[in-house]
Amino acid sequence: MPLEPFRQSIRFVEFVEDGFPAELGIKAPPFADPIKAHSQLKYLASYVANDQIKCKSLLIEEHYIDRDHMEDHSVFYSRNLYTYKNYCQRVHFFGLPADQVEKRLAELRDIHRTKGPKACHDASAALSEESYIGFAVIKPLQGTPVGRTVLRSYPAQKPGQPTYRRDFTCTHLYQAHVGGITLSVRGLPFQQQDKAVAACATTAIWSALHRTRAFEDIGIFTPAQITALATRASLEHGRSMPSEGLSADQMCQAVQAIGVSPILRRATDPRAAQAALYSSLRSGVAPILVITNGIDFHAVTGVGMGIREDREIDVEGGIGDRASRLEAIYVHDDRIGPYVRADLEVRGGPHGRLFLRMKPDKSQKEQWWSLTHLLFPMHAKVRVTFGELRNAAMRWVAARVEGYRQELEGRGVEEAKHGPVEFETWIERAQTYLRLLLHPGVDSDVSERLAKEISFSRYVGVIRVEAPFIDPIQVLIDTTSTERNIFAIAVLAEGGTKPATKVAAGHIALYLDCSDRLLLPSA
């Protein structure tokens, strides 16, 4: 039998939303409803066609070796009677017409020839920023073709909504090498479930752990490996492959086996659940949301958040939780597609639950899913949970600031008459935190002293409190400590424009045994 020859073929074509599956040579499988088939592929096409993304052309690589598919193929598809290819297509999306993309890529190769790699690198980065939307691996599976897909997220501002801000905190920079040129896109990998090596639970873990890899050196893993790790110790709900779904326990087992600590929390209280979601996304930790429609349980991965700045904040005891401004989250839902907006709503009265309302497509009905559990993949040395950090923030920091505000209000201080004291919490790698503090809004003396005088845990818990009568104050928490023995690394004031700031920060530091690590602006 002769060896099948293969060769690379790169095509540049104009993008047409309706013709996207046909352009890739994909037709509905014979045992599938042609309307429902390829819904994720159609979602991808509508996403990149959106006015805020504006795809104009495609670059299609006909022969692409994808690590995930190769692994899936080796453990599953190679054992089918039907011969599946072990290679994929890869399609790149651009915001320029096809002829311009072809020309610009040729120019980049010419820049490398004539001006060297640094000039080519800089020019490639400029092209990526200007017009590279990302890529999708198209697997040779007619029924479930969408493989590893990394697309640019929506811009921060939504047209016509100045008070709504999107923040895709769980995305990071990905590189794609095409015809000798390196292009880059900021996103988080997505793929659809194939119901063979991966169901939704596996895919949600796969996406979430891709984010973890951005700041921790954990091993490379594929959906097949995640499913195998999850089902190594028990088969609660049937065989491992074809995947019949995972239990929450199996999801935790898989996360642990990859070298990350699974923190599972029940989402009983809607406000606490919303706060945990906010803190996780604010921290850049992609949370896995377990949700139910009353019949099935489903898992999706949180990628970003939508904050409504003028939304009325939830206030309790004079303390407002910034998390209550979280209007929506953006999720990778392997049944639908990447960056799906899910509005958050509490339903069922004061003892109700937090629901996600999704409307992926104008032609589809709204979908309501109730949040039941949250799974956070965390570094093992982060022992303080988001909930514990929030409790510490409310009880031991914000309550003191509010107590001081009441004292000043009693003395007739005008600016202390207005509240609320607003707080937020997050957990961050210390090195990232220190870099983010280097901006004009934070007094340079404070950030300099912080960099030179303070010892940090690998991850730092940040409690940030602000109110009209003070400059923002931060309390930094050692995340290697535990709930009953929380250690405050430092207390700092971001600025010194208001006289109450130093007194408030000093009072907090005194009671947190942190007076020798109190950082205040010098002037």
Added chain:
Amino acid sequence: MPDKKDKLYALDKEARDRVEQAAERIRTEISEQTNAIERSAQLTEDDYSIRINARD
């Protein structure tokens, strides 16, 4: 008049006690809700055994 202004915001021992008492009242108010949340959020075996398997 920096001294007068400083005094307006300063906390002596008695004022610190008042601030702490106010903070304690707020903590008590918050605690009732927090404790209820913590009790209801305790994980059981049932939580770990739910089957996550929604189809597209």
